[in-house]
Amino acid sequence: MTLARDQVAHVAMLARLGLSDEELERYREQLDAILAHVDRLQQVDTSQVGETAQIGGLVNAWREDVRRECLPVEAALANAPKRRRDHFEVGAIQE
């Protein structure tokens, strides 16, 4: 299977990565090669097995639904590139 240029551009947009034309072309070629290798997975018979997402055997980790200490506002905002009062500031979401 060969990746088309607009597929790669679509993925870049999904990932919110601003890529140059050269980068798009390079990643198209490299992802193609990697995916060709990865396609070997399709030959493995997995009809009898389930999926593994948690390898340690844990199912759910519960805690009491009680209020706990959390980061103070100033600490949480200390690294903010832009803030307004007690909030992170972002650009327009709708134009």
Add this chain to the structure above:
Amino acid sequence: MSIAELGARLRRGETTPVELAAGARSALESLASLNPVLRYTDELAARQARRAAGTLAEAPETAGPLCGVPFAYKDVLCVEGVETTAGSRILQGYVPPFTGTALGRLLDAGAVPVAVTNCDEFAMGSSNENSAFGPVGNPWDPGRVPGGSSGGSAAVVAAGAVPFSLGTDTGGSIRQPASFCGVAGFKPTYGRVSRYGLIAFASSLDQIGPFARRVEDAAHVFSAIAGHDPRDSTSSPLAVEPVAEQLASGVEGMRLGVPREYMAEGLEPGVRAAVEAAFAQLEQLGATLEEVSLPSTEAALSTYYIIAPAECSANLARMDGVRFGLHVDRPSLTDTYLATRGQGFGPEVKRRIMLGTHALSSGYYDAYYRKAQKVRTLIAEEFDRAFERVDALVCPTSPIVAFPKGDKSDPLSMYLCDVLTLPVNLAGLPGISVPCGVSEALPVGLQVIGPRFQDARVLRVAHAYEQATGWHAGQPPAPPAAAATPR
């Protein structure tokens, strides 16, 4: 000097935590031409050294083995007030407002952090060449890579600048650099060490662990950082087995398996020879060796390179230029994301985000991600079946020795470096690499793999081997005189 020896000297008053930290700092500075250190933690080191000195003076009976012992840690572990960048431009200037659990436990044990070590950006790489702050040289040959992604942490221990360091291992990032640099590197069972405060790469695979010159020292560090943490819901509530008691129990009567697939083609002849000699040594020590088979090994690389990038693409979504890190200002939020992430991430991180986003995207999820999760089950089951017959597995850590910088420019050839380590992460098992010889004057590593939560057994086998051989005492040549100034 071993941690036990350092502890004895501290307790006899022959040295002090402040003196040891100063000594470690100047030893690290002399390695500047290798670029293993990103920054020094002078303020924290001074504070911790004073605290350790106080404990040793006033309440020595409460001081554990790490009290007053200097160390370095990988630039993915958060410590309150110390810049942490994950080797990335996108996090330059980020100062965590909290301390991660593993680091916090070392601080509680009185250990003294002196430096933050270089690594591949977001721990993605096998050579440390993906760091935004430059590659690291291997102490055995500065023109060669130290391995990755925890290359800096391996190099500083190999050069003898600190008695131990912390790294992280998602597909081999502790064991492979340990192998390349000729030190012990231990990846505990998944869930054994809390990941809280570790900048996430692939959350179902990541694990924190130590580098040290001796297995005994790695065991001390492991004992200090292991155990359940309510702040990491994937950390195991199982009690941690005491390691020290069984460390010196030897391997007599143990059954050790050699996975046939791990000895297949692709192994450098020098690596094969060193590892086969190690097998013979283990037999001499009273272990029985037998061949086992892990037939899905060939599919492990593909499985890993779906699951790890998929998880990374989700984890790195938080690098958005809004709450911390680089911010490239654009009028709209979407354009800010695109510009910030486009400029902030390096090529390998972008490649993995692209690969993972593709594997998770509509129409491909079943064929890639779901399929990989199923193959992961098969891989884990094959290990479990092998451990019904044998107590542990022994094999090479890496099919090759440290390669020259720039040697693997094609991403797929770089990924192939990890074929013998990443199945262990997929199955969540404990694994260690210990030096087992040299090939072309470069270190070779022996990997020991155990069943989940049998961390103590893995350390025991590695310790028995190490004590019977002198490979761990090997010293790399002194580094060339420092030219670069440390950041």
